[in-house]
Amino acid sequence: MTDLAGHAPGPPPSFEQAIGRRQKARAAGLDPDYWYAVGQSSHLRRGQHLETKFLGRSIAVFRGSDGQVRALENRCAHRHIELTRGQVVDCKLVCPYHGWAYDGDGKAHIPHDLFGRKEPDIRIPTVPVRERYGLVFIFPGDPEVAKTRDIPSIPELSGPRPWPHAIVQFDCPGHHSMLLENVSDFTHGFLHRKFQPFQGTDLLRCEEIGDRVEVEYASKIAAGRLQDMFIDRGDGACDHMRACYDYPYHWSNTDDRIKHFLFTLPLTASSNRHVFIFYLRPGTIRLPLLGRVPRRVADAMMKLTRLTTLQPLLGQDVWVIGHEQQGWERYWDRPAPELSPVVKAFQDLTIRKWSEYLERRGSERPGPVVPAESLSR
Ligand code: FES
């Protein structure tokens, strides 16, 4: 029964209670046993820390004076104050209250009187962390799995001469599935009619293969007049896009010239951080009348494109998904006719992977920090 405002009777259902594909997808989490980008390396300088979250779990990420990044559960083992309230000293994160200093192994070094005891071995959980492609990644799941599962390989961004690229990062209200669906659902071109990032949206293929949904569209990419002026389309027209929900990531490839990779981090059940990297084959960027531009100019032009096109364009998605979330919270019990097979396939994969994770985890819960028994009473 709805209330007087016509809203659903309560908050959206849990994954277990959810009925049907859409409700299930909107209640699913993302499997923590993958690498998730928390932000750009350049935004975390030596001596700085940041708080990030994974589905509500707070994680402190900090860069020591040696330049290395470390990540810990964001909680002092002493009185459970957030460590990000403190500061980085040398290569340790120091709690602001009694000054317990945590190293990269999560071990607390206690600076005050120990009252005749030997320093107890008190630790907080660490979180595997790595840097690649100018981004900081954490592995919020099982650290043992982190040893065997790598960050996705992007050869075009590796090595000394990566393709010209632009990174766009934003925090977005809404369930993570909403934006992941959005990026492969070209039926929302109406929202972007001012920018026209794609023109023509014939779906050629949509196939679930293992942990991926592969999609192909006949669509002219970067079709807006301004973008078109600066793109050298080579022999083709850049009108054939392959896109993939490569769980839990998303990427696209248009005629091997225009590509993107998206890393989504579910901060909470209803907010996310998205880090897009757009990268263009060298020689794809041109200046009207002058033609192809040297590499350094292409890099600068990508930065400009980020400001003039990519950020405002993706800002439209952020805006609309915030509203989609509101609609979901108010009317989750109403039918929501879905015409796109792509959206359905994405939702099926999200649901299946979350079910598999829950099954794997069983009744296991994240263990508590191990304070020395004698000290915790
Ligand atoms: S609460 Fe952190 S050192 Fe005491």
Ligand SMILES: [Fe+2]
């Ligand atoms: Fe969009």
